[in-house]
Amino acid sequence: MNIMKKKIMLVATGLSTSLILVSAIPGNVNQFWNAVGIEKIQADDSDDIETLIPDSALRAAMYRDIYRKYDELTMDNIGEVTNVGLQGKMNLEGLTYAPNITYISMSGPFDNLSILKDMPNLESVRIGNIHISNFDIFENIPLPKDDGSRPDNQTIGEPEIIVTDNKFEIDLDSYVGKEYVVPIGNVSVMIGNIKMDSSYDPDTRKVTLTDITEKLNTDDNTTDQINEDLTVKFDETVRFSNRDSKVTVTITQPFVIYMPVVRVKDVTMYVGDIWNNDMGLVKAQNNLGKTFKANELDVEGDVDTTKIGDTEITYRLKEDHSVFDTAKVKVVKRPTGGGGGNNSKIEDIKPTNIMTDKKLLDVYNVSGKKLEPKTLTKQTTDFVTEKINTIGKVQYYRIGENEWVKTDDVKVFHYNNAVKQTHGDDHKELTQFRNIGQVSNRALKPITNWVTDRYAYFKDEKYHRVATHEWVHDDHVVKYTSISGVVKVNEDVPLYNSQGKASNRGLMNNSEFITDKSAMINDQLMYRVATDEWVSAESVTLK
Known part of the structure; x- marks a missing residue:
């Protein structure tokens, strides 16, 4: 039976791990050679090198030792390979088809290390940061002399x-x-x-x-x-x-x-309103991170909105009743007039999310008179407001029946579930809620991914929340979408970092690279092809 066989050419990679060879082109831009140049030729199953040595990065590393003599690595010339440098994550299956290897240098995680004991002519193994700590396998590898090899410290x-x-x-x-x-x-x-x-x-x-x-x-x-x-x-x-x-x-x-949590909020209602258990629930979560709605919890208590009164509603995780919280529900008489007072100007606004980090929140009535502070059951509490009240030069948001908070005491935020990647230049400082200061003992590592659920503006600058009270500046991150594919380069093209700055490297026309992320950078769609290197979607085809 005939199959389609791929030739192995000079290699380099973006996200794939392999040897990097660069050549200068005009404009001082370095180019990656394609990891695998593919030419369709007929071959018999018995000598299909891609079947015998399935890891393309390993094939490329072996070919490097003989590339000056041959246009490709084949089963006919693999016996001339004697010196191999292995970098990155590789599967070593098929290494024994090069029986004359005498020297191997290794840096990176590997599969099938036990294959080394079957290398008959191996004389020296030098290992760098190989990312292993179990050296049992080397006990049975015949190294005939003390060649000075040493394992480095391992991570x-x-x-x-x-x-x-x-x-x-x-x-x-x-x-x-x-x-x-x-x-x-x-x-x-x-x-x-x-x-x-x-x-x-x-x-x-x-x-x-x-x-x-x-x-x-x-x-x-x-x-x-x-x-x-x-x-x-x-x-x-x-x-x-x-x-x-x-x-x-x-x-x-x-x-x-x-953290297994149940968080609730107190609710004030009018006589005749319809109660729903979701009204008092802020968040419920188990120790696997699964969140629950009110109808998925055990709820104790019932609200009678036919009359004035106070009721306590307790919400518990079904799987752990020790995790609970209790909301206070107040039913009050529905007002008969506008109730704005001579100095109040009440306006309807579109539903707006507001939040606070206070445990005691100052509350005012519709006329701006200070009431008893509102004790919040949790340090951070979200509200939805649909009315704003202006009294003189002070503005208030309504959070309940005859309960208003100063706009300066809360922060408007916007829900935005997304994943952000930090830029690669340095650690990114974290800012506390309302921009009251930096977080002193924590920062975000470069080129790391963070889930965010909302953003807000502190002093007119946009921040994304990455922890309960910790926010990162919009300039320090890029929003991305996870993808899985291969991009084929349609023209010689430069690479950019996540901040949109062009590097001194590029991709060669007709080369192919694995990509795992897409993002809008410099107002254009780009694909990631290396740790912090991105290529414009206009110059490639995603497969």
Whole structure:
């Protein structure tokens, strides 16, 4: 049977991991060569190099050793490959088809490391920041001499997880192996930049960290979720290339803790109004981050709006009745007149979202007379107002029957569920609510993604909320949409960063690159092809 076979050409990548070769073109713009130049030719299954060596990045790394002699890597010339540099995440399947490799340098995470023991002529392995800590496999790799190879310190990045029981238990055996390592030492644990009290059992090699929210001084009443990085650092001594080497391993585990919460608000109604349990509910969430409407909760109490009176309505999570909150509902007599007073000018406005970060909110009547402060059950409370009252030079929003708040005491906001990426130049400072000052001990890392649910204007400048009381300036982020595809370049084109600044690199006509994000940059649609490099949609075709 004949199949379609792909030729392997000079390589470089955007988001894909492979060798980067650049060549100068006019305008001082460097160009990436296409990761895989494809030419359709007929080939027999038995020598299909793409089947035998499925990872294109590995094929490209092998071809680099012989590219001056051959136009492509084939099963006929692969035996001439002796020196291979491996970078980035690769699957090493098929490496043994190059039996004469004597030297391998490695930097990055790899699959199938056990294949190295089947390399008959391998003499030297040099590993950089290989992102592993389990060196068991190297015990059985025959390196005939002490060639001075040393493993560098290792960093391991894990995917984000959800923590549901307020604790971590990390089994270091899964990182260092069970046999091929001297006992672990100097174990430390941090969350963010805070050192944590934790326990390490050298017999089981397990690190235990409990009561995370308490150790972070998290206020359950004001925090919906915690997004942090857990960092575990330890030393291990491994035998590599016939010598003992000390390796410091740093494991970074991003995590999120969703706080089980029920938040309510007090409600004032008129006699004859219709009560709905959603009216008193602000937010309900479980420890997996799932949110609930009122009809999905256990609700205790009933409001009788046929007469004046006060009622308490309690909302509880069905799965955990210890998580609850109680709203006070006041039914009052419906006013018979306009009630504006001689000095009041009340106007209807479109429904407007307002919020505050106060625990006690000053409340006024329709004439501007100060009433008893309103105690808010949670530190941050949202309201919807449809009326504004002007008394002299002071304006008020209505939040309930004969309850008005000064416009200066609250902030108008706009719901906007989106994901933002920080720009790549520096850490991004966070601003407290109403621009009262910077957050002193936290900032956003460059080129990281953050979920935002709303934006507001502080002193006429736009900010996005990324935590309960923390906001990032609009100039420091770009809104993006996750996509999955390949862009084919239609002309030689420059690359831009997320701030719209052109770089000194570009993409060559007819090359192809993986893309994972789209965004509006410089008022035009762009696709991301590298960590902070974007190409205009006008110059490519998305496949």
